[in-house]
Amino acid sequence: MAVTAETSRWCLTTTTGFFILLFVVQGSLSVLVEVTPKEVVALPGQNVTFLCRVGVPIQYCRIEIPGEQTLNLNPALRPKGGIAYYGAGLQAGQCGVTIDHVKEINNGLIKCSLGIQTEYQEPFGEMRLTVAKAPRAPQLEISTGTDNTNIYKVGDVLRAYCIVRDGRPVANISWYLDDMPILEDLTIPTITDMAKEELYSIEQNLTRTLVPSDNGRSLRCLAEHPAFQGVNNLASRQLNVKYPPLPLQSPIDKFGYEIGQMGIISIEFEANPKPHVEWTIRDNRLREGTSDISGRIEAEVVEDLGKGRYRATLRIAAISKQDTETQYVLTAYNDMGSQDYSILISTSPEPEGLDLGIASIIGIVVAILIVILIVFVVVFARVTGRWCFSGRSRRSVAESSDTESVEVRQREQKRILPALKIQIPPLFKKNKEKEDKDQKESSPPPTDETKIPIDESETQTAPVTATTTPNDGKEGGLVYAELDLVSQNLRPVVKNEEDKTEYAEIVYAQKENEEKIKSDKETAPKATS
Template sequence: MSVIIFLISMMLFRLSYAKDEPKFVGPDTNVTVVVGRDAILSCQVQNLQNYKVAWLRVDTQTVLTIGPHVITKNHRVGVTGADPQAWSLTIRDVRMSDGGHYMCQVNTEPMITQTHHLHVAVPPDIVSGSNGEVMVREGDAVSLHCAATGIPYPTITWRREDSTQFKINGQNVMKWSGVWLNLTAVPRDLDGAFLCIATNGVPPSVSKRILLHVLCKPSALVSHKMIGGYLGEPVVLQCNIEANPTPVIYWTHHDGNKLQNGTKYQAVMSSQRYKHVSLLRISNVSRDDIGPYFCNVENSMGNARDDVTLYTLVTTTVKTTTTTARTETTLAEIDTTSVTSVQPYADMVEDPNHYGVDTDNFVVVLSQHQMQNLDISPSS
């Protein structure tokens, strides 16, 4: 009987002793911190009693802290234990080299340990790729490249700066993923900026701007093939142009000579990417100004031209007669009254051998309203 009582007493003692032994509260942890920020690894111990908690760097077997004391000479390492059950290892201004496993250890016999892993995240950084400006001929292929680093490894996304679609692999897309953007049969309307955007879930994302120049032959298109202008008034001719590189633009009249800016002619140009608009202002229009004008465009890729014909609008005077009867005599007095109307020189006949215009061949066309205003009555 005494043996049984002894065994029972030993079991109860061991249970009581085991109940009072230190033990960890909570599982191992994985902590992710962005490089440059502070990391905190927490270790909670129940029933610590007079035992000590130590932190070690696993890969180097370096003792960092014992109890409230910092052992390592690394000034960025600290420890807090305000709560007897919570012992936190602090690493300030985390660096890439700080990533790895850290062990929380209690000096029991045998010792107990808990391992925590520190992940150091790095925002993306674009390290290489295409130059800021890339040139390609219209219809050719071009490849844009963009490479980035970061932890986790970044994803590269391409899109146009103006957020419009572009064609790749025969499909119209708003964006494309990959370190390479391969464009085939490049059209001129693809001229413009592309953005290479690197993201990995760690802010901030970064981007690089690559300006794609699509070199193309010039094209010219006037807004209207026929333009009318009043004698003595100014008129403006417009030519819409597509060309890259930026072209040389000049205007000529039917004699082929370049028109120079001055009091008579003023030419201005505005550009947006490969699209350009040239305006020619002709002051004080006269009959010498009628005829074709040519918008001429030249760049290293070729040349083009289009023409617009200027005709004049003038006022014409039509004679009408008004008959006034007098009671005193049998004579009729005829008064002449002038009716003024605006008429266009509507038709032009050109000499096929040159661009000169014979103004005598212009035909004045009267409207129905103008015909009704003509009062041609017989004399009495």
Template sequence: MCRVGKPLMYCRIEIPGLSNGLNMNEKVPKTSDYWYAGEGIEYGQCGITISRMTDRQNGQFKCMLGFSDEQNESHGATIVTVARPPRNRPELTITPEVDPRFGTYTEGTSIKAMCTVTDARPAANLLWFMGDDQITDGVGRPEIVESPTDLFTVHQNLTRRLTWRDNRKDLKCVATHIALDGEMKPTVIQISVRFAPRPVDGIIEQFGFIVGEEGIISVQIHANPKPKLTWIIDQDSFPEGSMDLTQRFEATSARDMGNGTWEAQLRIMRVTAEDVARNYILRARNEVGEQQYTVRISTSAEPQGSLELGTGPIIGIVVAILVLLIIIFMLIFARATGRWCFS
């Protein structure tokens, strides 16, 4: 709507898609497509209501205003954008391609992904996800290209160095747009990463074993491809799917837990006091590397909510106690010798 502060003699509006202007005022009969909008041209209001916007109305709207006391007419213009959703789902490409020998990427590989959404008005917004986690690091600025038909194509790059945590996750490009009810169906590429068995911090402790009864040691290993497992008890080593020389320990084959996680189990036929005192070594090896784990078992119940402090915090606490004791000793000594005055 165009507004001025004095009465109009006429109001003429030009809209995209019509070759001729429209004479609009409150006395012009309504049509099914459009009608006058405003309180009246005598109040200086020149507007139009369109019942249903279509693609052909995208563009510049103009209003021409005539006055009874002026020779020249006034005019105003505005750009109206008719939103149009993307025609197709996002196009997603990744370079370099996976290693053809394995059909996977190697951990540490830097990939460059490009997502493209075409023929939208205005340009679509793009979001990146790895699995359920949104990616914000490594996302480039969107590049928007306008076509002669006033439609927009958007390109956006993502650079990412793959880690073992990306294995078996879906890289997703999601397009959102004002003309869409919700999100457009994303384009997905599953990422597979080769990596050596992952280390763990320190010794793995497992609780709740009962002397005289069967016990199960269970260790989860992150690796891709599947690792080969070997258990070492004292000087005896034996692979998964077999038993030790004493026939008291049985190593089951690695069980696939999904997403590059494997479960290794060692069954103790009957737990003895000696079993509680020994270390159990698990060696996991695949084509990428090898890792060794040390397990200890206990007949105690697993601690609930125990406070675990590292070496650093413990040293800090000890030093603080010593400083406090020194200060107390100095105060007692000074008072006893009369070197400081105390009221």
């Protein structure tokens, strides 16, 4: 393919442009300026220091600070306006600056430009100086209750809104209920900024369903900012939540009273607003601040303990046995509802463990559950042969198998076995003439004895004696085998786990076959005679 002049020029232009671009990029990236630190937050009047450095000597160090003139710094120059050179020198490639007293006008980017002899362009670095400015005091707004007042009922949904305006940097908002942090039911904070002055505002919402324990507590919005000096950083509202007297365990047992001594029955409960109380004693009612006809029993005025907690007290001048058998009923009521509390008193001492807290009870229950779990795991592992019981299980199986084999052999030794009749092929092939000749002889038929071992591993310990009897020319013959199980040299053989064990079953001849053989023996001599 021919290459035209245009193609050649295009290739040359492209190649030249590529090398020029590579040279520019390489030149711009050949020196890297390291800035330490890259960002600082400082209060007005504080001292700050920045340092720019490269790996080669520099010719000059130029610093640009917001609100100040551009300065050419080196170690030989004296500080000017609280601004001075910082570093180990130009030959060390360091260009830094120290500002003794930061002013609010210095807020922004600080730029350092370095002159290098081998560079056409001066490399530079930037760092951010944030001069803190305190925001305005937080503003807290809350929704009204069910009756469009600042009084709420249990179950009402409280919506609160907190905003902290015009701070640099942005403030942080934290919510508290008294001293308890609120971490749930919060929206993501929203941040707005004023670009011209670099001021930031932050706001956040809280949604909370009120419960009786919220009554009397203070809802707080706390603003955290470097420029706050512990003042004007908190907004709070006290919550007033109405609810009827709350129930307690029933009956309430009181111990430690003494016959003939003064007894005080004291009950603490929660309610809002303040409740009225009355006592019921053996069908007699006593209002607070009154006493019975005899003057022996007195009901005191309800005591306000603060934050919706109250104490009702009943005084008995001298405890009698009848008093310990009486059930006392305290009725507390306000405009939100009423609640009855049943009390029993006793002269017995308070049982041990009755004062266990919820945490102690939970700990005991958890400990019991852990013990049950451990026992279950151990039993499961032992039954299934897992974990630390796996080796023991295999050993037990092997040992039990060997033990069973020995026991079977010992039982067989005690048994008197009858003669075994085994069908085997004829040992000797005889013709008819020789059989007739042998029948005429008066001597008994010859017998051959053969030791037949039951098992290859026991050829030396349990031999079998076999007696061969002629079968009158028939194809098969009879062999009588006797198992020797009374030898003194017999001993159990324990095999390895890997060795296989073969079991043989010995089938005894039927009684009919034995009688037939016996009859054949009796008729044989008669035929000879």
